[in-house]
Amino acid sequence: MAAAPAPAAPAWTPDEPIIRVTDVHKSFGSFEVLKGMSMDVRKGEAICIIGPSGSGKSTLIRCMNALVDITKGSITVENQEVNDPNLDKLKLRRKVGMVFQQYNLFPHKTALQNVMMAPINVLKQDKKEVEERARKLIAKVRLTGKENSYPGELSGGQQQRVAIARSLAMRPDIMLFDEVTAALDPETVKEVLVTIRELAEEGMTCILVTHEMKFARDVADHIYFTDKGVIVEHAPPEEFFDNPKDERTKTFLGQIL
Amino acid sequence: MACDVAPPDVIAAAGCWILDHTGVNLTILHDEFDRRRFVSGIGMTIWLSVVSLFFSLIIGVVGAWAQGSDYKWIRRLINGFIVVFRNTPPLVQIFFFYFGISTLLPSVEDDVGMRQPLFSNIQWAIFSLSLFAGAFNIEIFRSGIEAVPNSTKEAAAALGYTRLGTYLHIVLPLAIRVCLPALNNNLVNLLKTTSLAYAIAVPELLYASKNIWTDAQNVPTMMVVLLLTYVALVGVLVWAMNAWERSMAIPGFGQGRGR
Numbered sequence: 001m002a003a004a005p006a007p008a009a010p011a012w013t014p015d016e017p018i019i020r021v022t023d024v025h026k027s028f029g030s031f032e033v034l035k036g037m038s039m040d041v042r043k044g045e046a047i048c049i050i051g052p053s054g055s056g057k058s059t060l061i062r063c064m065n066a067l068v069d070i071t072k073g074s075i076t077v078e079n080q081e082v083n084d085p086n087l088d089k090l091k092l093r094r095k096v097g098m099v100f101q102q103y104n105l106f107p108h109k110t111a112l113q114n115v116m117m118a119p120i121n122v123l124k125q126d127k128k129e130v131e132e133r134a135r136k137l138i139a140k141v142r143l144t145g146k147e148n149s150y151p152g153e154l155s156g157g158q159q160q161r162v163a164i165a166r167s168l169a170m171r172p173d174i175m176l177f178d179e180v181t182a183a184l185d186p187e188t189v190k191e192v193l194v195t196i197r198e199l200a201e202e203g204m205t206c207i208l209v210t211h212e213m214k215f216a217r218d219v220a221d222h223i224y225f226t227d228k229g230v231i232v233e234h235a236p237p238e239e240f241f242d243n244p245k246d247e248r249t250k251t252f253l254g255q256i257l
Numbered sequence: 258m259a260c261d262v263a264p265p266d267v268i269a270a271a272g273c274w275i276l277d278h279t280g281v282n283l284t285i286l287h288d289e290f291d292r293r294r295f296v297s298g299i300g301m302t303i304w305l306s307v308v309s310l311f312f313s314l315i316i317g318v319v320g321a322w323a324q325g326s327d328y329k330w331i332r333r334l335i336n337g338f339i340v341v342f343r344n345t346p347p348l349v350q351i352f353f354f355y356f357g358i359s360t361l362l363p364s365v366e367d368d369v370g371m372r373q374p375l376f377s378n379i380q381w382a383i384f385s386l387s388l389f390a391g392a393f394n395i396e397i398f399r400s401g402i403e404a405v406p407n408s409t410k411e412a413a414a415a416l417g418y419t420r421l422g423t424y425l426h427i428v429l430p431l432a433i434r435v436c437l438p439a440l441n442n443n444l445v446n447l448l449k450t451t452s453l454a455y456a457i458a459v460p461e462l463l464y465a466s467k468n469i470w471t472d473a474q475n476v477p478t479m480m481v482v483l484l485l486t487y488v489a490l491v492g493v494l495v496w497a498m499n500a501w502e503r504s505m506a507i508p509g510f511g512q513g514r515g516r
Contacts, residue, residue: 065415067411067415089414089417090417090419093414093417098412098415100408100415104408104409104412105412106409106413106427106431107409107431107509107510108430108431108510118417121418121422122416122417122418122422123417150507150509151509151510152507152508152509153509167415167416170417
């Protein structure tokens with residue numbers, strides 16, 4: 001049977017959730033990591049997902065740009081179903097940028113080249129125009145002067161900011177941050193968080209998996225707390241931190257605050 | 258022994274001087290015919306090396322990519338190829354193609370109406386040597402590819418790169434840097450293995466030298482010359498490979514020594 005062309009997704013309008021996660025399950029072998037998570041993210045929101053290690057928070061955001069396939073449920077990005085076997089992954093990944101815990105820069109390219117590569121190779125954009133934009137992005141993440149440095153010559157915080165600029169060069173609508181400060185020392189955490197905060201304030205839709213509670217409280221519009229594969233509780237930050245309802249949330253916050 | 262040369266030929270004069278004063282008979286210097294045979298022998302060895310080297314690198318790059326294929330049969334085919342070419346002596350491979358496969362192929366008529374084999378002995382030598390070195394190159398590139406962390410490939414995927422795009426733009430440039438020392442070794446080996454083409458009468462360095470020493474009866478002299486010529490040829494290759502390695506070094510990555 002020939003694969004039928006995927007039905008065109010209904011056009012997305014900004015008053016609908018930009019990301020809609022509905023009852024998502026994910027198993028690795030017999031181990032179920034996500035046991036039915038649901039969330040709606042609206043355009044321009046900054047969402048923080050927090051929770052103990054192994055609770056499935058990283059897996060969840062990796063499902064959002066199809067780095068991980070989901071076992072059951074549905075994730076839509078601007079009404080495009082991510083769990084569709086005929087999904088055009090490039091189209092999805094143009095919309096959804098991602099920054100990783102270990103930066104994952106391309107070590108054989110300079111900071112500037114790292115930012116320029118994907119728009120040139122993947123989107124086939126004009127090199128001159130891309131370079132101009134890349135220089136602006138490097139300036140935006142406060143790394144002017146480091147354009148020609150290789151990742152191996154930059155500090156962790158600097159590398160992470162190049163990684164952010166690299167994702168932004170694809171002009172995404174949504175940015176996913178997977179514990180991006182977890183590998184950094186306390187002083188450099190700040191410089192990365194400043195950059196992310198600016199992005200959120202400019203109206204970029206940001207979804208962060210983080211352990212930075214103070215940052216989550218200051219920047220997030222909404223906080224999700226996950227444990228053992230489920231969303232235990234979610235609320236705006238003031239309510240979440242000052243008046244947690246679930247016992248597990250209280251225990252977790254009690255341990256880290 | 259007559260050793261008269263025209264004055265402008267300095268090399269021949271040197272050859273004559275050596276012969277007269279030491280008795281060492283370097284016909285490749287003072288005998289024009291031998292000199293031509295020897296130089297064209299070097300030329301053929303370089304030609305075999307460069308062409309086989311080129312094809313073996315292509316086989317290595319494509320094979321290593323296909324080894325990561327999603328299709329089981331492609332992976333099996335590549336692994337089978339590696340087993341066959343790694344587990345058999347290169348001389349046996351050359352014979353297999355030249356005396357085995359070649360006789361099974363149709364022959365063609367040449368300009369004067371003679372039946373000729375479809376491929377010449379030189380072409381078979383290149384074919385055989387490329388596959389031999391290519392099989393090793395696949396394994397060498399694979400080791401380099403496996404050294405590229407999954408997280409780096411994942412970052413490329415998240416930027417919209419396809420598997421082929423990731424391979425060409427990210428994995429391969431990094432893998433080559435990792436496997437250059439091993440590649441270096443294999444290519445040196447390939448250059449030396451071209452001497453086996455002697456066995457199917459390809460007029461390369463060893464074959465030319467043998468013709469020279471049979472005619473001039475200067476076996477020990479030519480042995481030394483032959484040895485030193487290979488030392489020099491491999492020396493040039495190693496120098497070029499090292500220069501390549503240096504030019505590819507990335508500051509802060511692996512053994513990178515900076516720009």
